[in-house]
Amino acid sequence: MSTDTVLAALRAALGDAGVLTDPERTGAYLVDMRKYLTGKSPAILRPTSTEEVVKAVEIVGAAGLGLVPQGGNTSYCGGATPDESGRQFVVSLERMAKIRSVDPLGFTLSLDAGVILADAQKAADDAGLTLPMSLGSQGSARIGGLLGTNAGGLSVLRYGMMRDLLLGIEAVLPDGSVLRDMRRLRKNNTGYDVKQCFVGAEGTLGIVTGAVLKLIPQASRRATAWLPLAAAAPLAEMLALMRRETADLISSFEFITTTALGLVAGSDSGLHAGEGGTLLIELSSSSDRIPLDDVLLGAVEQLAERGWIEDGLLASNERQRAEMWRMRETIPEGELKAGGSIKHDISVPISSVDAFLVRGAEIVAAYDATFRLSVYGHVGDGNLHYNVLVPPGEERLAFSKRIETELAPQLYDLAAEMDGAFSAEHGVGRLKRGLLERYGDPVRRQTMRRIKTAFDPGNVMNAGAVVDPLG
Amino acid sequence: MSTDTVLAALRAALGDAGVLTDPERTGAYLVDMRKYLTGKSPAILRPTSTEEVVKAVEIVGAAGLGLVPQGGNTSYCGGATPDESGRQFVVSLERMAKIRSVDPLGFTLSLDAGVILADAQKAADDAGLTLPMSLGSQGSARIGGLLGTNAGGLSVLRYGMMRDLLLGIEAVLPDGSVLRDMRRLRKNNTGYDVKQCFVGAEGTLGIVTGAVLKLIPQASRRATAWLPLAAAAPLAEMLALMRRETADLISSFEFITTTALGLVAGSDSGLHAGEGGTLLIELSSSSDRIPLDDVLLGAVEQLAERGWIEDGLLASNERQRAEMWRMRETIPEGELKAGGSIKHDISVPISSVDAFLVRGAEIVAAYDATFRLSVYGHVGDGNLHYNVLVPPGEERLAFSKRIETELAPQLYDLAAEMDGAFSAEHGVGRLKRGLLERYGDPVRRQTMRRIKTAFDPGNVMNAGAVVDPLG
Incomplete structure (x- = not known):
């Protein structure tokens, strides 16, 4: 099937506004937030309903092409950017941004996956309740992306991550079937809890189109x-x-x-x-x-x-x-003004946070005593944003390459020695696949590939991110 | 391979005390707690280490036979009872009952899967902390079984179910490989969170041998x-x-x-x-x-x-x-003394609990106005134990059959109409497979089978419980 035929089928299914090809408009979808990656895409797809997502998945899948789900495009690890092959369509959920319902007695919020976090917070507020998830990018990050990366933020200590807030899900699978499990239940042990698979999968197993989230009483x-x-x-x-x-x-x-x-x-x-x-x-x-x-x-x-x-x-x-x-x-923002930073999103057991701070600083000082560290984070979760500031006069991308090859491995080794992780809340995406290969337990990685194969044997969904299917 | 050859290999691997064949001793492992099912097994395997579990899985798998993991044997739905083929070995985790470590600053408890819940609670207490999981069978239920069924209990409202307490896992997969992910991290977004698959899988994807659980400050x-x-x-x-x-x-x-x-x-x-x-x-x-x-x-x-x-x-x-x-x-206990009860472990959205109580009672009264209902439960989680008392003079098993075919479907239909579930915290096991087929969304069920196939294509683990692999 030629690209033109595919685009025509997509236009028929999603309408002209649902298929962007004008470079003036597509550019922003093809570059990651930190401008590390620039991908190519035949078009940006913007479905307005779950049914349109299904059509997009079917048309693109039948053509042997791929899809990259995208929410607010705020990934720190290139999880929502297509590769350079030009064979992956970005599917932006931005036009699926409806609050479906609030259940004030049941403390739940049902919504489209394209809802911006700040709008979800507001919907909860308007019902006299609170969605206990907040983070820096809440004005642009969307629910589907937050689920795909199992986002954390500022109150994980008490309320947990996106996984802990998720009660129900709706997702379009790579074969075009729709998992409809938008239930508001606190307890449901009727077989495997399939929705858990999509949390933290970064769009590699399907496209999350809706979710039911837990709310809490509003703080007075x-x-x-x-x-x-x-x-x-x-x-x-x-x-x-x-x-x-x-x-x-x-x-x-x-x-x-x-x-x-x-x-x-x-x-x-x-x-x-x-x-x-x-x-x-x-x-x-x-x-x-x-x-x-x-x-x-x-x-x-x-x-x-x-x-x-x-x-x-x-x-x-x-x-x-x-x-x-x-x-x-x-x-x-301050880091950006100071010339930018190279970010490490490290987690260690809470009881090892103090030791990590001491030994991490020693490692950095031994590498270059003039480096300045911007360290902050959610210590309540054992999660440190351990960032090296770009020195004055150095070019950010070149510096980044150097740090990633020479210094970062030492910091990740230290975290691994402490049974920690190289990604606490940012995910793997495209940029941290090498780290997953280096630090991921082989059986765990193999199991991940089995899961990917079970959902997406043809590697239609966000191919190149996280893991490949088997074979 | 003859059964004798397999038993000899198992004895060589696990020792004589690790392979029970004496009917005087095996009987208790072959009947479920409520005595609905009686299975057959060539032997009860009782490994003392993860390595012995691996050997058992390898030997049994190579012989084309199956395994049924068992913890405290307190399942309400026959999830830990072998079938009648005599081709499934029960693997009891009862001799893997060590507390591995407590991290009092990190609020975590690492332990073998065979630890009895009450012992795990005590280990947390001894460290001045609390494991926030308690339920009626805590003196016999074991951690692996609690994870396999995603157990709930008396404080889910505030602290969640077993899934919410799980930080790390160790599990032997059907191919004998060992997933070692006993990390104490609050946050770890390095690819799919594989451990989630084992929670609520009722031993059908592998044998959980260890876990790291969250603790909380002790209530004063x-x-x-x-x-x-x-x-x-x-x-x-x-x-x-x-x-x-x-x-x-x-x-x-x-x-x-x-x-x-x-x-x-x-x-x-x-x-x-x-x-x-x-x-x-x-x-x-x-x-x-x-x-x-x-x-x-x-x-x-x-x-x-x-x-x-x-x-x-x-x-x-x-x-x-x-x-x-x-x-x-x-x-x-009171129900038992009164002649027993037929249990329904129903959940509905919290906001529908009141309506369920009214309409459920109407349904029961319309079926037989003399029936007495013993209803109680964790309303904070939308979970009702909706039990029909066995009328005086009726034989429990015969009554159970009648209720399950004539009355229970009406109650489950009501729950389903309210977007509820037929099993809130007891699981599916062998006894509720028919309900999963009736009420489970087909795409969700198909996805469950894909997951089962990804982990256990040969159906070695607890075959007959929850779902079958594809094909």
């Missing part, structure tokens, strides 16, 4: 603290204490190094780091009967008694709280 | 209430209110009907049901700074103001609390 109170740390403050011990003393009402436990904080504009707010960096801690409660400030204060006093913090500021109003969070959330 | 306080309900008290609305007013510190929200409560001995404790049954509610906190009794009392007052409860008793000491829980936990 928050207590937020900014805690400049003493040198070598033991983060894992501090977290254990905070979990216990707050009855797990703690939803965020974010660590920021002094260097990372220094990249952020507007430190006139008085928010400074201590010798050991700083912690941003938040508790939240939907009940006014819990004296949240007292709970936080009591716990912070215990940290102070142990000499782990130099100081401490409790946000006394929403403006102050927002300022604390702005400091944390604008670090990536 | 609990607040427990017994709330006799007004007629038609709206359970879903009550739950939503309780979740909000307690900041989700509520860990149990258990509903008991008057009939179910009447089966329990010792109502001299003054614990009675109201016209609408009763609720048993518990909050827990690891922090002494949270006034848990006040929080509970405040929430209960709101229930009272709305006229939803007739009365209310807050446990004022541990003895009273234990008595409340005894009432809830001895219902299954």
Whole structure:
């Protein structure tokens, strides 16, 4: 079948607005967010319904071509960018962005996979509830992509990752069949929980078109603290204490190094780091009967008694709280302004976080003592964004290549030695396949390939990302 | 290969104590807990290590025979009982019962799959932490079986099911390879999360030999209430209110009907049901700074103001609390004493629980107005144990057959109409395969068979349970 014939069939199925070929319009879909990869595609497909997705899958599959599902195109590892063959159609879910329903008594939200996270949050808010998932790119990241990468974000400590929020799914499989399992059940043990396969599969097993997510009661109170740390403050011990003393009402436990904080504009707010960096801690409660400030204060006093913090500021109003969070959330922006950074999204067991920080810094200093590290992250989850700033005058892509071949393997080796992982929440995509081959247990990788083969023997879905089918 | 040759090879690999053939000793392994099924097996295998499990899988697989993994043999659906062919070896994990390690700072517990739940709870307690999984059979159920059925229990509302507690896994696959993924990571997005496949697979994809589970801070306080309900008290609305007013510190929200409560001995404790049954509610906190009794009392007052409860008793000491829980936990025993019950483990969306109770009772009354229902369960999860008591004079197995063919389908149809499930936490096993065929979405079932084929094309593992491979 010629490309023209395929495009004509797709236009007949999706309409002209559903098939973009004008280079002026397709360009943005073909480059990853960090501009590491540029792919080619015969067209960008923009279905408006599950049925149109089915048609697209059938037409493209019959032509022996491939598909790359794309949400908000915010992948950090090239998981939503087609290859350079020109044989993969990008399928953008951006026109499937309807909230299907909210069940306020059942605490669930049913929605299209193309809904932007911020819009999903708003739909929950409007029903007097909360979708407990928030992250830097929430204004552009879409639910399907968040599920495909099992996204984490700022409150994993308390509410978990996307997998933990998922109750139901709708997905179009590579053969065009539709898995319809949009159930709102908390418990359903009627055979294998097939939907789990799609979480973290980065669009390689099918196209997620809908989901049912858990909601929680809306927080009526928050207590937020900014805690400049003493040198070598033991983060894992501090977290254990905070979990216990707050009855797990703690939803965020974010660590920021002094260097990372220094990249952020507007430190006139008085928010400074201590010798050991700083912690941003938040508790939240939907009940006014819990004296949240007292709970936080009591716990912070215990940290102070142990000499782990130099100081401490409790946000006394929403403006102050927002300022604390702005400091944390604008670090990536600060890195960009400083010339960019090479990111490592590392996780280790929580009890190894402190050792990783010490030994990681030694490794980097031994490689080049002039390097500056921007380290911050969700220590509550054992997840560190361990970023090396691009030195002044160096070209980012060339520097990236060098770090990835010379320094990063040492950091990943350290994580592996600690039973950690080279990707905590960003995924594998196209850019980290080599790491999966290097660090992935062979049986686990083989099992992944078996699963890929079971769903997609023809390698129609996002071929080139994560793993290949067998054979 | 003759059975004798296979047994000799197994004895050489596992030792004599690892291969039971004496009918005096094998009998207990061959009958399910409720005595619905009796299977045959050439021997009961009792490996003491992962390496011995590998040898057993290799020897049995090479002989073209099968394996049925068994933990505490507490399945309600015949998931751990071999068929009658005499070609399936039971593999009991009972001699693999070591606690491997506890990471108190990382809040994790690593253990063999044969550890009994109560022993796992104790290991967590000894480290000053808690494994938040408890259920009636905790003195005999083992971790591997709990994972295989994705067990739920009494605190799913707050802490989730076994899937939600699982961080790492070790499993022997049908080809004898070992998936070693005993990592303690909260976040690990390095490709497909293969371990999810084993949760709820009921031993049909491999033999789970080890696991890493999440722990939580130990509760230092609990607040427990017994709330006799007004007629038609709206359970879903009550739950939503309780979740909000307690900041989700509520860990149990258990509903008991008057009939179910009447089966329990010792109502001299003054614990009675109201016209609408009763609720048993518990909050827990690891922090002494949270006034848990006040929080509970405040929430209960709101229930009272709305006229939803007739009365209310807050446990004022541990003895009273234990008595409340005894009432809830001895219902299954009470059912047995009353002549037994036919169990339906139904889940519906939480917002449909109230409607299910009304319409389910209508269906049962229309079938036979003399039937007595023992209904109780984890309403916080939308999960009802909807049990029909065996009428006096009726033979349990014959009655069971009649109910399963004549009445149960109407109840399952009702659940299905409400987007519910015929098995919330008990699984499919051998006994509910017909229900999976009736109610399972065809694409979902086909996908399950693809997964089974990917892991176990030769149908070595627990053949006859859940699904068959393709072809």
